Every structure is written in C-alpha cells, then in structure tokens.
Amino acid sequence: MIGASICTIGDEILIGQIVDTNSAGIATELEKNGIKVRKMLSFADDKDEIRKNLDAELNESDIVIVTGGLGPTKDDVTKKVLFELSRSTRYVENTAQAEVIHEILASRGLDTLDTNRAQALVPDNCEVIVNRLGTAPVMILHTERQGRKVSLYSLPGVPFEAMGAMDDVISDIRLHYHTEDIYHKTVMTYGIAESALSDMLEKWEGALPDDIHLAYLPDPLKGVALRLSVFGGERLIQEARCERELAGLRKILGDSIYSEEGERLETVVGKLLKKCGKTLSTAESCTGGMIASLITSVPGSSDYFLGSVVSYANSVKHGVLGVSDEILKRSGAVSEECVRAMAEGVRKLTGSDYSVATSGIAGPGGGSEDKPVGLVWVGVSSEKRTEAVKFNFRNDRLRNTQRFAASALDTLRKFIELEVNN
Amino acid sequence: MIGASICTIGDEILIGQIVDTNSAGIATELEKNGIKVRKMLSFADDKDEIRKNLDAELNESDIVIVTGGLGPTKDDVTKKVLFELSRSTRYVENTAQAEVIHEILASRGLDTLDTNRAQALVPDNCEVIVNRLGTAPVMILHTERQGRKVSLYSLPGVPFEAMGAMDDVISDIRLHYHTEDIYHKTVMTYGIAESALSDMLEKWEGALPDDIHLAYLPDPLKGVALRLSVFGGERLIQEARCERELAGLRKILGDSIYSEEGERLETVVGKLLKKCGKTLSTAESCTGGMIASLITSVPGSSDYFLGSVVSYANSVKHGVLGVSDEILKRSGAVSEECVRAMAEGVRKLTGSDYSVATSGIAGPGGGSEDKPVGLVWVGVSSEKRTEAVKFNFRNDRLRNTQRFAASALDTLRKFIELEVNN
Numbered sequence: 058m059i060g061a062s063i064c065t066i067g068d069e070i071l072i073g074q075i076v077d078t079n080s081a082g083i084a085t086e087l088e089k090n091g092i093k094v095r096k097m098l099s100f101a102d103d104k105d106e107i108r109k110n111l112d113a114e115l116n117e118s119d120i121v122i123v124t125g126g127l128g129p130t131k132d133d134v135t136k137k138v139l140f141e142l143s144r145s146t147r148y149v150e151n152t153a154q155a156e157v158i159h160e161i162l163a164s165r166g167l168d169t170l171d172t173n174r175a176q177a178l179v180p181d182n183c184e185v186i187v188n189r190l191g192t193a194p195v196m197i198l199h200t201e202r203q204g205r206k207v208s209l210y211s212l213p214g215v216p217f218e219a220m221g222a223m224d225d226v227i228s229d230i231r232l233h234y235h236t237e238d239i240y241h242k243t244v245m246t247y248g249i250a251e252s253a254l255s256d257m258l259e260k261w262e263g264a265l266p267d268d269i270h271l272a273y274l275p276d277p278l279k280g281v282a283l284r285l286s287v288f289g290g291e292r293l294i295q296e297a298r299c300e301r302e303l304a305g306l307r308k309i310l311g312d313s314i315y316s317e318e319g320e321r322l323e324t325v326v327g328k329l330l331k332k333c334g335k336t337l338s339t340a341e342s343c344t345g346g347m348i349a350s351l352i353t354s355v356p357g358s359s360d361y362f363l364g365s366v367v368s369y370a371n372s373v374k375h376g377v378l379g380v381s382d383e384i385l386k387r388s389g390a391v392s393e394e395c396v397r398a399m400a401e402g403v404r405k406l407t408g409s410d411y412s413v414a415t416s417g418i419a420g421p422g423g424g425s426e427d428k429p430v431g432l433v434w435v436g437v438s439s440e441k442r443t444e445a446v447k448f449n450f451r452n453d454r455l456r457n458t459q460r461f462a463a464s465a466l467d468t469l470r471k472f473i474e475l476e477v478n479n
Numbered sequence: 480m481i482g483a484s485i486c487t488i489g490d491e492i493l494i495g496q497i498v499d500t501n502s503a504g505i506a507t508e509l510e511k512n513g514i515k516v517r518k519m520l521s522f523a524d525d526k527d528e529i530r531k532n533l534d535a536e537l538n539e540s541d542i543v544i545v546t547g548g549l550g551p552t553k554d555d556v557t558k559k560v561l562f563e564l565s566r567s568t569r570y571v572e573n574t575a576q577a578e579v580i581h582e583i584l585a586s587r588g589l590d591t592l593d594t595n596r597a598q599a600l601v602p603d604n605c606e607v608i609v610n611r612l613g614t615a616p617v618m619i620l621h622t623e624r625q626g627r628k629v630s631l632y633s634l635p636g637v638p639f640e641a642m643g644a645m646d647d648v649i650s651d652i653r654l655h656y657h658t659e660d661i662y663h664k665t666v667m668t669y670g671i672a673e674s675a676l677s678d679m680l681e682k683w684e685g686a687l688p689d690d691i692h693l694a695y696l697p698d699p700l701k702g703v704a705l706r707l708s709v710f711g712g713e714r715l716i717q718e719a720r721c722e723r724e725l726a727g728l729r730k731i732l733g734d735s736i737y738s739e740e741g742e743r744l745e746t747v748v749g750k751l752l753k754k755c756g757k758t759l760s761t762a763e764s765c766t767g768g769m770i771a772s773l774i775t776s777v778p779g780s781s782d783y784f785l786g787s788v789v790s791y792a793n794s795v796k797h798g799v800l801g802v803s804d805e806i807l808k809r810s811g812a813v814s815e816e817c818v819r820a821m822a823e824g825v826r827k828l829t830g831s832d833y834s835v836a837t838s839g840i841a842g843p844g845g846g847s848e849d850k851p852v853g854l855v856w857v858g859v860s861s862e863k864r865t866e867a868v869k870f871n872f873r874n875d876r877l878r879n880t881q882r883f884a885a886s887a888l889d890t891l892r893k894f895i896e897l898e899v900n901n
Contacts (some may be wrong), residue, residue, distance in 0.1 A: 071518075073504065073505070073509075073510060074706075076498060076499075076503040081495040081497070086495075088495055094493045095493070096493075097522075099518065100518045101517065161873055164851075164872075165871060345771050345776070349763075349768030350766075350769045359845075363794065364790045365787070366786065367761075367789065368786045369771075370784075370785040373829050376828070376830075377788070377799070377828060406799060
C-alpha cells in the first residue's frame with residue numbers, strides 16, 4: 058500500500074487562528090483511493106522550514122501533498138522550494154493558468170496585475186494541473202529518492218480550491234502508482250447516538266467477514282455514517298458481499314437509515330420531493346434560517362423549495378405566520394402548539410405541499426428548568442395532517458442549532474416517506 | 480523565544496474521519512503566552528511511530544505537547560513511550576488521579592475496573608498534573624537534549640479534557656522557561672481582494688518597523704483580516720506602536736475596515752443595531768437563509784433581529800413580500816428593482832427599522848450572458864431610503880452564496896453606519 062504525507066503551510070494554522078480542514082479533506086480522498094496517510098504536519102511559511110520538512114517527508118512517503126504557501130501576497134515560498142527540489146533552471150508561464158487568472162480578475166472587474174500574472178509561472182521541471190477555481194496552479198514533481206519513485210503535489214491553500222484539485226491529483230497518482238481498489242459503502246443513519254448504535258450492532262458487527270471493515274463517522278448535520286470498506290478483489294464481487302451484510306443492517310436499523318449512498322439529509326429530502334412532485338416551505342425560529350440554507354445548498358432546490366419565514370420575533374410568528382396570541386401567551390414560543398401553528402401557517406402562506414417548523418432554545422442563555430437549553434420542538438405539516446416531535450440536546454449554541462436543523466430535516470424525511478408509501 | 484511542537488496521535492485523524500481541533504486550541508494558548516509553535520503533526524497510534532516522532536521533536540523544540548494515545552481501550556501507547564523516554568524503572572499510582580477516576584465512574588453508576596485503575600499509574604520519572612475532567616492524567620517529562628532543557632507534556636485526547644489542562648501546562652512552562660509576550664491586533668476589512676489590498680498597502684507595509692509583522696488572512700465570510708504582531712517588549716508600548724501604524728492604515732482603507740477587534744461582520748452589524756436600538760429583517764432569495772443564519776449565530780441577536788423571509792420562489796416574492804408582478808416580468812427576480820422591492824417589503828411586513836435583501840445566481844446552473852452565475856443584487860432599506868448594489872463573483876455554489884451573504888452584511892453595515900453618523 059502506498060504511503061502519503063499531508064503538509065499544510067501557514068502561520069495562521071500554527072498560531073491556532075484557523076483549524077486545518079484541508080488535511081482531513083485530502084486524507085478522506087486519499088484513503089478512499091487506497092492510499093495510506095502516514096503523517097500530517099503543519100509548519101511555517103518559511104523557505105528553510107518548507108525545504109527541510111518536504112525533504113524529510115519525501116524520504117519516508119511515496120506521495121507528499123502540500124497545501125498553502127502560494128498566492129500573490131505569500132511570496133510563493135512553496136514554489137521557490139519546488140524550483141530547487143526539481144532542479145529547475147527557469148520559470149515558464151502556464152498559458153492555461155494565465156488565462157484562468159485573467160478571466161477570474163476580469164469577471165470581478167479587476168485588471169491583471171504583475172503579482173497576479175506571476176502566479177501562472179511554474180518551475181520548468183514541474184508538471185501542472187490547471188486550477189480553474191483560483192489563481193494558483195497545482196504543481197507536480199515526479200522524482201526519485203534512494204531509487205524509489207516519489208511524487209510531490211503542491212495545492213493552493215484555499216480549501217475549496219485544494220479540494221477541487223483532488224480528483225485530478227488522484228488521477229495522476231493512479232497513473233504513476235499501483236493503487237489497490239477499495240470498495241466503500243456508506244450507510245447514513247439519523248437519530249441513534251454513536252454509542253447506542255454500537256450496542257445495537259454489536260452482534261452484526263462481530264459476524265462481519267474479517268476483510269470487511271466498519272467505521273462509525275458521526276456528524277451533527279448528518280447523524281452517524283456507517284462505512285463498510287473492502288480492499289482489493291473484484292469490485293462486483295465485493296459489492297455483492299457488502300450487499301449481503303447490508304441486508305442484516307437494514308433489518309436492525311429500519312427507517313433510521315436515510316441513505317445508502319452517503320447522501321446528506323437535505324439531498325434525500327430534495328429527491329423525495331422531486332420524485333413525488335411536491336413543494337416545501339419552512340418556518341424557523343431557533344434554527345434562524347439554517348434549514349432553508351441547507352435545503353438551498355442543493356443545486357436545483359428551486360424545483361421544490363418555495364421559501365421560508367424565519368420568525369425569530371414573536372411578532373413575526375403572529376403577524377406573518379398567523380400563530381395566535383393565545384398560543385404564544387399560554388404555551389410560549391417553544392411549544393408543541395406553537396410549532397404546529399408555525400408549520401401550518403407557513404404552508405398556507407406559501408402554498409407549499411409540505412412544511413417544517415422549529416422552535417427551541419439554542420443557548421447559551423434563555424433556558425429554564427421547564428424548557429432547558431437544547432430543547433427543540435419540530436412541527437411538520439401537509440394538507441392531510443400536522444405532527445410535532447420534541448428533541449433534547451446538550452451542546453453549545455452552534456452545535457445545538459445544527460442538531461435542531463438536522464432533526465427537523467429527518468423528521469420531515471420520515472413524514473414524507475410515510476405519506477408517499479401509503 | 481521558546482519553540483513548541485504539537486503532536487496529535489490517532490488513526491481517526493489520519494483517515495480524515497475527524498478534524499483535529501485540539502492543535503488549534505493548544506496553539507492559541509501557547510501563542511497567547513509567547514510560545515512559538517514551530518510545527519504541528521499527527522501520526523498513527525503505534526509505539527514505534529510515537530517514539531520516533533517524539534524523539535525528533537524533542538531534538539528540535541523546547542516544548543513538545545502530545546494529545547491522545549491514552550485511555551483504557553488505546554493500550555496506553557503514549558505512556559509506554561514516556562516510560563522509555565524518561566528512563567523510568569516502574570509505574571507508581573497517582574493517588575489524586577485514582578480518586579478522580581473512582582469519582583467519575585461512581586457518578587455514572589459504574590464500578591472501577593482494573594483497566595480504569597491502571598490509568599492512574601504513571602512512570603516514576605514523570606511529573607503529573609491531575610486531570611479532574613477525565614480519567615487519564617497529564618504526564619510531564621522534564622529532560623535534556625544536547626545540554627538543552629526540553630519538556631514533554633502528554634495530554635488526554637478528548638478535546639475538553641486537553642483544553643482543560645492547558646492552564647496548568649502553561650503555568651508549568653512559565654515555571655521552567657522564560658516566555659516572551661506577544662501583542663496582536665487584527666483589523667478586519669471587506670470588499671477589497673487580497674491582491675488588490677496588498678497593492679494598496681505596499682508602501683505602508685514597506686514602512687512598518689522590522690519587528691511588527693503583518694499577515695493577510697482571507698476568508699469568504701469575513702473578507703481579509705490584517706494581523707499585526709509584535710513579539711516581546713512592554714505591552715502598553717507595543718500597543719501604542721501598533722496604534723501609530725494603524726492610523727496610517729485607517730487613512731488608506733477608510734470604511735473598508737469594519738472591525739479592529741477581529742470581529743465577524745454579523746457581530747459588528749449586531750453591535751451597531753444594539754447601539755442605536757434598531758431592529759433588522761432580511762429578505763433572501765439566492766442566499767437561502769444564510770444571512771439570517773449568520774445573524775442568529777450571534778448570542779443575543781433576538782434583541783435586534785426580527786426575522787427573515789426566504790423568498791426562493793417568485794410566488795413568495797410576490798405573495799409574501801409584495802414584489803409586483805410587473806417588476807418580476809419586466810426586470811426579473813435578479814434585478815435592482817426586485818431587491819429594492821424585497822427590502823422594502825420585508826421591512827414593512829416585519830415592522831423592522833432596517834432590512835437587507837438579496838437576489839442572485841449562485842450556480843452551477845441558471846446563469847445567462849446578461850446575468851451570469853456569481854451575480855448578486857443586494858438591497859438595503861430604512862424608513863428614510865432604499866439602496867441597491869450589484870456584486871460579481873465567480874465561485875462554486877457554496878462559495879458564491881457565502882460571498883453573497885457577506886457582501887450583503889457589509890453593504891448593510893455601511894448603510895447603517897452612514898445613517899447613524901449623520
């Protein structure tokens with residue numbers, strides 16, 4: 058199995074100002090493609106440090122992936138190190154990248170400055186993958202260490218540019234190295250905590266064939282993903298073997314499984330709505346627009362999503378959504394009655410087929426013994442019926458809001474599935 | 480200045496399953512206390528790997544902080560390496576930690592098993608900081624390398640336990656090393672791209688005293704942060720020296736600076752509204768609720784934020800916000816006329832003092848030559864006036880939406896500042 062090191066360059070990481078998410082993203086891609094990440098490291102935007110660390114990693118790993126240390130104000134230190142490592146003699150312009158740079162700046166109404174143009178210059182002994190999402194190209198160095206083939210890939214530091222380049226990087230690795238195929242199957246579950254899930258699955262997990270690996274991947278917006286992995290072998294055979302195990306999993310977890318393709322909740326909800334030609338609206342208090350934001354993050358969501366009323370103030374719950382003053386006085390905004398009225402209100406206001414509503418207490422302040430921080434009511438409504446469910450979480454403001462939003466999407470998903478299947 | 484390495488141990492980090500947030504948290508604490516983080520690294524939960532990497536880091540840094548590789552199911556590999564590195568001869572029980580272990584388990588209704596009890600055993604040549612938040616103690620090794628004093632701190636992997644131990648770790652470092660203070664000033668700017676900013680600041684930057692360092696930190700939701708750093712010296716003097724440089728920066732950048740305290744746009748908008756006792760609502764098409772979501776991510780935002788209408792469908796723009804069919808027919812949803820009507824509509828609907836509206840094309844589909852992907856109109860409105868501004872970006876769907884939302888917040892910020900200052 059070929060081994061990789063992932064290096065991130067940047068003072069902002071070393072001083073703790075930003076959390077390095079590039080490494081995890083890159084590691085996920087490498088791992089999916091049968092490349093083992095041995096080590097991750099972050100070091101300073103300094104030529105000597107970069108040179109020393111890249112040298113050391115090339116001596117130990119087959120593949121070294123570097124992000125950062127490129128860009129108009131960064132003095133392009135990584136590029137200078139690549140120039141030396143590749144024993145280049147001059148910089149040559151990559152015309153395709155130069156064009157992208159010009160286009161990007163022109164689309165922002167900006168002139169191409171010399172500092173911008175310089176980004177298209179690459180050491181002549183490096184290969185290039187054009188970065189269509191930004192101005193700094195991906196540079197590749199294929200070389201040798203102690204008779205061993207090694208490769209260095211230099212990616213931009215901006216996360217979406219770095220991740221955008223990974224498909225091409227993987228293709229290039231596959232071209233130069235023998236990578237083993239891995240077959241993955243990612244089953245998405247919602248509503249069961251990781252530890253409870255592991256108890257429920259203990260027997261099933263224990264009976265899995267030795268070469269089928271199981272990983273639990275929890276995420277507040279996605280629930281717990283269960284990933285089955287098999288290395289090597291014929292894809293069709295491995296697929297069939299995993300399918301056999303999945304049959305048992307489905308029996309245990311039932312409708313807690315929302316996707317067997319690793320999709321997100323908002324994608325699954327969108328597909329369901331598209332399939333049955335129905336529309337959706339949301340009424341959000343504590344989630345403050347996060348549910349609408351998640352739903353509209355899916356391209357094509359305008360086909361089924363009509364809109365949302367974020368009714369943060371009670372005056373908006375009453376004035377726009379039509380929640381009665383009585384309900385607000387009697388039960389308060391965080392109550393079953395209120396989310397039912399909110400869900401019905403937004404459905405009628407927008408004329409949508411389905412709606413989902415939330416009202417809860419994200420914290421840090423605002424909780425009471427009766428209604429503690431982390432409590433949320435979720436309401437779902439269609440022409441036929443309206444339902445409300447209560448959830449309790451115990452996290453910080455952001456985490457609570459994310460769990461509220463995901464619970465609302467999952468409640469909606471089950472509600473629609475039930476109506477569609479009946 | 481003393482240098483540190485931060486090491487995180489764990490396969491779940493290397494396969495990209497979890498993002499390492501411990502390193503950033505620890506780095507922030509070290510950096511605030513004048514300790515320079517040279518390097519961060521993550522490697523596998525394997526004794527040889529741990530030994531090799533810790534050895535290498537002790538040869539280069541004064542302080543090495545390790546998290547993870549402890550715990551009942553982890554086979555305590557880090558502890559075994561510490562035993563060797565410290566040339567210990569036996570394990571001794573730390574009675575204070577043994578008591579904490581017993582208390583924690585008892586409070587969960589569990590008996591103390593041998594595997595739990597073993598966690599209180601530490602190599603006899605190591606010092607201990609009791610971990611009151613969990614079962615694994617912090618172990619300290621003070622030793623020498625090439626006549627140089629070096630120290631290793633082994634922390635638990637659970638983030639809140641690791642962070643909870645940092646105060647004691649810092650105290651111990653201060654006891655053994657002379658640490659220098661660092662003064663930072665983070666100036667937030669919006670609306671000027673990093674490369675243009677660096678051109679504008681070239682002369683000012685060139686005239687900065689050698690010991691004042693400048694860093695550019697771009698982020699789609701925050702704009703570009705400019706961070707000034709000075710090491711050592713008297714805090715008040717360094718503050719005054721930075722203040723002198725800032726005066727020049729303010730002249731060049733004017734109202735492109737939205738905070739000198741490193742705050743986010745939504746925080747600054749919230750403070751402005753609180754200060755003048757005004758309320759806000761939003762009407763969002765392409766941003767799909769992201770602006771509302773950002774605004775409500777600030778604790779206490781219910782004091783000024785009334786709500787939002789996410790008018791994804793034209794029927795909601797018309798039916799809820801009152802945008803006339805004529806406008807939608809004549810100019811379309813992505814137009815100056817439409818965002819003006821949306822902003823005015825939501826302000827009247829919710830009764831807020833201010834409002835901001837967006838309509839644009841986030842992509843990937845839906846663009847035309849006239850109205851390309853990345854185009855957004857932003858409308859802002861108060862009782863006195865309504866304005867609209869156009870922006871062009873060229874990113875993927877998520878990035879475009881983030882830039883749309885941030886541009887809307889910045890437009891709103893300037894709009895309110897102008898009214899408040901007049």
